[in-house]
Structures are given as structure tokens and as C-alpha cells.
Amino acid sequence: MRLIDRYLLRQMLGPTLLATAALTGVALLSQSLAGLDLIVNQRQSAMVFLKVTVLYMPQLINMVLPIATFVAALVAFNRLHTEQEIVVCFAGGMSRWRVISPAMRLACAIAFVALLLNLFVQPAAFRELRQELFAIRTDLAATLVREGEFTEPSPGLTVYTQTVDGRGIMHNLFIHQAKPNGEATTYTADTGRLAKRFGRPVLIMRDGSTQEFSDRGVLNFVTFDEYVYDLSALAEGTELVHYKPSDRYPHELFFPDLTQAWEQHNRKSLLAEGHARLSTPLYNITFMAMALAAIIGGGFSRLGYGRRIAGMAGLAALTRIIGFVVQAACEDNVWLNVLQYGVPLIALAFALRSIFSQGVRRSRRIGRRRTGALSGAAA
Numbered sequence: 001m002r003l004i005d006r007y008l009l010r011q012m013l014g015p016t017l018l019a020t021a022a023l024t025g026v027a028l029l030s031q032s033l034a035g036l037d038l039i040v041n042q043r044q045s046a047m048v049f050l051k052v053t054v055l056y057m058p059q060l061i062n063m064v065l066p067i068a069t070f071v072a073a074l075v076a077f078n079r080l081h082t083e084q085e086i087v088v089c090f091a092g093g094m095s096r097w098r099v100i101s102p103a104m105r106l107a108c109a110i111a112f113v114a115l116l117l118n119l120f121v122q123p124a125a126f127r128e129l130r131q132e133l134f135a136i137r138t139d140l141a142a143t144l145v146r147e148g149e150f151t152e153p154s155p156g157l158t159v160y161t162q163t164v165d166g167r168g169i170m171h172n173l174f175i176h177q178a179k180p181n182g183e184a185t186t187y188t189a190d191t192g193r194l195a196k197r198f199g200r201p202v203l204i205m206r207d208g209s210t211q212e213f214s215d216r217g218v219l220n221f222v223t224f225d226e227y228v229y230d231l232s233a234l235a236e237g238t239e240l241v242h243y244k245p246s247d248r249y250p251h252e253l254f255f256p257d258l259t260q261a262w263e264q265h266n267r268k269s270l271l272a273e274g275h276a277r278l279s280t281p282l283y284n285i286t287f288m289a290m291a292l293a294a295i296i297g298g299g300f301s302r303l304g305y306g307r308r309i310a311g312m313a314g315l316a317a318l319t320r321i322i323g324f325v326v327q328a329a330c331e332d333n334v335w336l337n338v339l340q341y342g343v344p345l346i347a348l349a350f351a352l353r354s355i356f357s358q359g360v361r362r363s364r365r366i367g368r369r370r371t372g373a374l375s376g377a378a379a
Contacts, residue, residue, distance in 0.1 A: 004089065009102040011080060015072035016106065023064035023071075024057070031056050048132070055129040058122040059246070065114050066283040070316055073103055073291030074309060081295050081305075096356055100292050107288035114281035119250050122277075126247040134241045144194075144203075144231070145170060154233070156180075161192070169193050173205060175229070185212045187229065194231075203229040245273035253277070272330035275337040282344035283320060289351035290316050297354035312351075319347045 032053050080086050089099050144153050145161045152158055156179065162172035175187040189208030194201065205227045212220045245253065245266070253274030256263035263270070294312035295305055323343045330336045 004094070005098075005102045008080075008099070009106060011076045012072060012103050012106050015075045016069060016110070019068035019072045019075075020061070020065060023068050024061055027060040027064055028053060028057065031060065052129060052132055055125045055132070058117050058125045062114055062117050062122065062280065065110055066287045066320070069107060069110055069284050070287040070291045070313070073288050074294065077103070077292060077295040078305060078309070086296060096296070099296070100289075100355065103288055103292060104285070107285045110288075111281040111284040114284055115278070118277040118280065123247055123249045127243060130241055130243060130247050167193075173208070175203075183212070183214055185210060187227070189227070197228065201231040203231055205229060245270050248273070250274055250277065268334055269331045271334055271337060272327055272340075275330065275340045276327050279340040279344065280323075282341065282348070283323065286319065286344040286348040286351065287316055289348050289355070290319075293351040293354040297351075315347070319343060 032049075077086070086099060090096075145151060145159050145164065147161060147164045150158055150160045156177060158174075158176040160174040161170040164170050170192040171190065173187070173189045173192040176184065177187075178184045187205060187208060187210050189205035191207065192203055192205040195204050196202065205224075207225060208227065209221065209223045210227070212222075214220070242262075248270070253270045256267055256270050258264050258267070290312050294309045297308070297312075323340065326336060326339045326343055330340060
């Protein structure tokens with residue numbers, strides 16, 4: 001790259017990184033607010049909350065990259081054009097392609113990074129996220145008790161604890177178990193904690209009593225210093241982790257295992273997700289070209305380019321919305337997947353036409369002026 005190309009690239013790189021970091025931070029903040037349920041209701045640690053939030057980052061970065069590219073290009077080229085540095089480049093004999101090539105190269109590099117995130121990083125992160133959410137949902141401590149609430153983790157079993165301290169010890173514990181044959185047992189204890197005995201989950205209760213009604217109505221009352229309540233029935237389950245289309249690798253999206261009923265029923269959705277993974281990086285190049293068209297796609301103006309920028313920003317938003325609509329429609333019609341590539345490419349062609357048609361018009365005006373000057377001199 002020549003000196004002027006490196007200079008233009010540096011002017012673009014800084015705003016792009018800053019805009020990406022800022023928008024990703026905002027997206028992470030909104031995601032973290034939605035994930036506070038993990039701490040409040042599921043009583044998970046701050047490290048689990050942080051891990052879940054970080055695992056969302058690949059998808060969030062992919063969503064904000066086109067917007068960050070668009071904003072950064074507008075900021076950088078608007079400043080360069082307002083300070084007439086772009087005008088100096090044109091006056092020095094640089095073509096429009098030479099002026100925009102550093103920005104377009106940067107957009108292609110961003111698109112390549114987005115493609116890698118889509119194909120490899122996002123599926124790996126989302127699989128780990130799905131495993132983590134499954135572990136949280138099946139966490140025995142979180143499903144068994146909720147502080148200050150009566151819960152029913154299984155039919156016929158009611159559990160209540162007044163408080164749970166930071167060490168996981170439950171205070172003022174109450175358990176009522178009704179059996180199908182009409183018998184009922186009530187456990188009360190000052191404290192209780194979850195543990196494992198011989199590899200099986202148990203609830204160890206201390207300083208409490210049991211009240212058991214037999215099917216003949218006889219009450220048996222027993223006090224204890226320590227009682228071990230078996231929780232194996234609650235821990236056993238046949239539920240497995242199910243990966244959504246967003247969690248799958250490209251070969252699983254384009255070549256699903258059709259021997260599985262779910263893959264047969266959702267084959268169109270898997271194909272739509274696969275083509276979306278390949279096509280969405282194109283929006284980075286398209287949005288960069290749109291931002292350039294908003295700045296240098298028209299004549300120089302000392303009053304700024306607010307109207308052109310607003311119009312192109314609206315067109316960019318409309319393009320992305322159409323892309324989302326097309327992706328949703330592809331889940332019903334496989335042949336519409338070609339439009340997932342067509343929407344950004346058509347918008348890209350429109351933006352490039354706006355950039356270069358202005359250059360053609362400028363060249364024609366200069367040619368007419370020279371012709372007029374020569375004709376006047378000859379006369």
C-alpha cells in the first residue's frame with residue numbers, strides 16, 4: 001500500500017475499532033440485564049453469569065459489526081471530506097477507486113473476520129452456552145429450594161426454606177412428601193445442606209423431626225440430630241441437551257442427519273441458518289460502500305452532508321430489515337435462500353454506482369469546460 005493508502009486506512013481503522021467496542025458494550029449491557037435472572041432466581045455465582053454473558057459475544061459482535069463499519073466510515077470520511085483532504089486526493093489525480101480502496105479493503109477484512117465468527121466461533125461458543133444453561137436449569141440446588149418460597153420440585157413433594165446463606169446452608173427447612181398410597185411425611189429441620197453420599201445426591205438435615213401419617217391414620221413422631229434425605233429420584237432424568245440451529249456447525253446445517261426426526265422436520269430452517277451464516281458478512285462490505293456513497297457520492301458541500309447521510313442510513317436500515325425478513329421467509333421456501341445473497345449484493349451495487357456515477361459526471365463537466373475553453377481560444 002502506498003503512503004496515502006496507509007494514511008486513509010489509519011483514519012478508518014481507529015473509528016471502526018472504537019465503534020465496534022462501544023456498540024458491543026451496549027449490546028453486552030442489555031444482554032447482561034436480561035441474564036440477571038441467573039443470579040436472582042437461579043442463585044448462580046457471578047462467574048457463571050460472566051461466563052454466560054461472554055459466550056453471547058460472538059453473535060453480538062457479528063450483529064454490531066456492519067453498524068460499526070457504517071458509523072466509522074461516516075465519521076472518518078466526513079471529517080476527511082470536510083477538511084478537504086479527499087478533494088486534495090482528487091486534485092492530485094487519484095481515482096475514486098484509489099480513494100475508497102483502503103476502506104473497501106478494511107471492509108473485506110472485517111467481512112472475513114465475521115465469516116470466521118459465523119462458521120466456527122459462534123457454534124463453539126453457543127454449544128458451550130447451551131451446556132451451561134442446561135446445567136443451570138437442571139441444577140438440583142436451584143430447582144429444589146427458593147429462599148422464602150414454597151416450591152414443588154416433583155409431584156407430591158413440597159419444600160420450603162426461610163433463608164439460604166452464602167455457604168449454601170438452608171435454615172428453617174420444611175419438607176412435605178405425599179405418597180400415592182395416602183401416606184404423608186413431614187420433615188422439619190433447623191439447617192440443611194446438599195451433599196453427595198456414595199455418588200448420590202442427598203439432603204443432610206440437622207436438629208429436626210419427622211411426622212409420618214400411615215395409611216391407617218397413625219402418627220409417628222421422631223426427632224433426629226442428623227437425617228439424610230435421598231434426592232436420587234429428583235436428580236435422575238432422561239432430558240438431553242438439544243442444539244438449536246444457531247449452535248450447529250456448517251456441515252450440520254447443510255448436511256443434517258435426516259435419520260433424526262427433528263432434522264427432517266426442520267431441514268429448511270437449518271438451510272436458512274446456514275445460508276445466513278455465509279451471507280451476513282456481506283453486509284459489512286455493503287454498509288461500508290453505502291457510507292462512502294453518502295459522503296463522496298455527491299458534490300462537495302460546505303454545509304455538510306446531513307441529508308445524504310440520513311437518507312443513506314435509512315436505506316442501510318431498510319436493507320438489513322429486508323435481509324431479516326428474507327431469512328425468515330427462507331424457513332418456508334428453500335429457493336428464497338438466493339435472496340439472502342442478493343439483498344446485500346444489490347445494495348452494494350447501488351452504492352458503488354452512486355460513487356462512480358458521480359465521478360463520471362464530474363469528468364464530463366470538466367471535459368465540457370475544457371472544450372468550451374478551447375473553442376473560445378480558437379474563436
